[in-house]
Amino acid sequence: MGQDFNTNQPIYLQIVQRLCRQIIRGELGAGDKLPSVRELAVQMGVNPNTVQRVYSELEKLEVAETRRGLGTFITEKESRLQQLRDELMTEQINSFVTDMKEMGFTASEIVEGVRKALENA
Known part of the structure; x- marks a missing residue:
């Protein structure tokens, strides 16, 4: 079920932007669990390594945090x-x-x- 991506920008950045927009629209809220790397990779039609890079970038931006053994969650810092x-x-x-x-x-x-x-x- 892949997504359409712009060829002028890295796919991982486009996914980061899409997730950030979902957060601002309230589709994803503070503390919400993000799909697993594999699950999001299938949804987006991308390689799991791309999604791993997305989650790393979200962590650098302090928008998400990975909890060992539990998954990746949207930050609870309003x-x-x-x-x-x-x-x-x-x-x-x-x-x-x-x-x-x-x-x-x-x-x-x-x-x-x-x-x-x-x-x-």
Whole structure:
């Protein structure tokens, strides 16, 4: 049941981003157990080594922790999850603003465009 992946970015990073987005949306909550390495590998259609790298990266980001003999779990540190949410929001906004400025839009045009989009959302 593999997933579609972008060829411009390593697969493990794409999976890390997908899991982080699930966390921010509340699909995965603090203390939730993540699937086993093999289980997630099958779900994603990737090699188990890729998933192991995903889990290692999540640990480096302090978003997940591995409990020996039990599996990998989302951190229970709500402050870290809020920080992750803030980081991802800032990253998305900065990327959007950079793209808009590169296209020649002014700050006021960007703000007005966002305001209109929010009204229609």
